[in-house]
Amino acid sequence: MRLPHRPIRAAVVVATLTLVLSVALVPTAGPVPAVTTGLTVTSAPAAPAERWRADLTVVDGDDVNVRRSAAGLRLRDARPSAARSGRSPHSAFAEGALLSAPRTLSRPATRVRAEVSAQAAAGATVEVQVRGWRAMGWTEWRAAGAVFDRPVTRVQTRVLLTARDARSATVREVRLTADSTAAVTAATPGLTYRVFATRIGLVGEVTANGRKIQPRDHFVALPSRRGLAPLNTGDYTVRVCTTNGSRCEYAPVWDVGPWNTRDDYWNPSAVRENWKDLPQGRPEAQAAYQNGYNGGRDQFGRRVLNPGGIDLADGTFWDGLRLTTNAWVDVAYLWTGGGPRGVVGDGPLNIRAGASTSHAVRGLAARLANVPIQCYVTGQSITGPYRTTNRWNRLATGQYVSHAYISAVYGGTVPRC
Structure with missing residues (x-):
């Protein structure tokens, strides 16, 4: 069961303001003592700054609960979610998000300020x-002003608004600047941790990226927006496996939860947003439940009732992993790794032990999931939505998916096995 997961943020009392968002407007939730970690620092070449304005006038299908008024961007419905739905209250706050179109930079940059x-x-x-x-x-989503781990060539902006008691904010303008500074390189790509999984349920409700939850849906929730994929994308995908490795599912991150909303526990302390004194890979809810960390409470002061570090939609829970109750699972946070990725254009797609439909099914790859491809082999010819081919892609787990269902490949050239 997924517990209430929408962000509850302390009030920020301001009048008309203009500010640089290198310093977040949202207060920190939870202890954040300074901790040093094993990161290396490399220098990026200096480059002139590039400036532009975010387009706040276009509100479309990948935006959530926002509208454009004559005064600026506002929440479409500023009533708290509990008041809107009358059931399963997520929080005492309303929230919305505007996702801008990606901008191609004239030259690579390592930082974007706002x-x-x-x-x-x-x-x-x-x-x-x-x-x-x-x-x-x-990359993961970062507060504007953060430094990327290496130069980037395109930038996308997301404006988040929250309100309490139906009193909203109006955003008139967002000015952005891309430039280069020292880049921080994480020491451990391709992170995998064992965490406790709970089932989402909540069919018919809306996820943090605006998706209406379907019966037997295939996605996951993590307790941080840093790994939240925009609607109808698998930009942030996890591989979730049973602890014995018998079943796995590749699934996009489309919601925020359980318990906390600012706990990117897979990141090292120097990057992790909150709870920096916890070991990398240990969710705050797990530490609170097992060890009484933070008084046994989450960032909102609620008593933590299970050690949840990931939520699984019903299809991922029942069909992908074939779980019958909440359980420990092994999760790989695939955007922290590298190499070629294939986009599953139609699914859920069976992942198999070999390069034909006669081999055993070892799990599923959800539609839009971005799966890491090690190499390809020749196997049974398959006709799918994108092509007829005998190519089968071997995934990082050693299982295979037919290339007939892969809509695109990015991140490098896939070699023959």
Whole structure:
């Protein structure tokens, strides 16, 4: 069961303001003592700054609960979600998100800063986040002003608004600047951790990226927006496996939860947003439940009732992993790795032990999941939605998927096995 997961943020009382979002407008939730970690620092070549304005006028299908008014960008419905739905309250706050179109930079950059002109009532907040594209895919979302681990060639912006008591913020303008500075390179790509999984359920409700949850749906939720994929993308995909390795599913991250909303526990302390004194890979909810960390409570002060570090939609839970109850699983956070990725254009797609349909099914790859491809082999010819081919892609787990169902490959050239 997924517990309430929408962000509850302390009030930010401002009048009309213009500010640089290198310093977040949203207050930190939880202890954040300074911790040093094993990161290396490399120098990026200096380059002139590139400046532009985010387009706040286009509100379309990948945006959530926002509208454009004559005064600026606002929440479409500023009532708290509990008041809107009358059931399964997520939080006492309303929230919305505008996702801009990606911008191709004239030259690579390692940092994007933002200046925001906005008017916010007491209890309303505005935050600007950015992500960058490099050869192996999108970086995680970061508060504007953060430094990417290597130069990026495209940038996408996300404007987040929250409100309490139906009093909203109005964003008039977001000005962005891309430049280069020292880049931080994480020491451990391709991270995998064992965490406790719970089932989402909540069919008919709406995820943090705007998807209406379907029966037997295939996606996951993580307790941080840093790995939240935009609607109808698998930009952030996890591989979730049973602890004995008998079943796995590749699934996109389309929601935020369980328990916390700012706990990117897979990141090292120097990058992790909150709970920096916990070991990398240990969710705050697990530490609270097992060891009484933070008084046994989550970032909102609620008593933690299970050690959940990932939520699984019903299809992922029942069909992908064939679980019957909440359980420990092994999760790979695939965007922290590198190499070629294939986009599953139609699914859920069977992943098999060999390069034909006669081999055993070892799990599923959800539609839009981005799967790591090691190499390819020749096997049974398959007719799929994209081509007829005898090519089968071997995934990082050693299982195979037919290339007939892969809509695109990025991040490098796939070699023959």
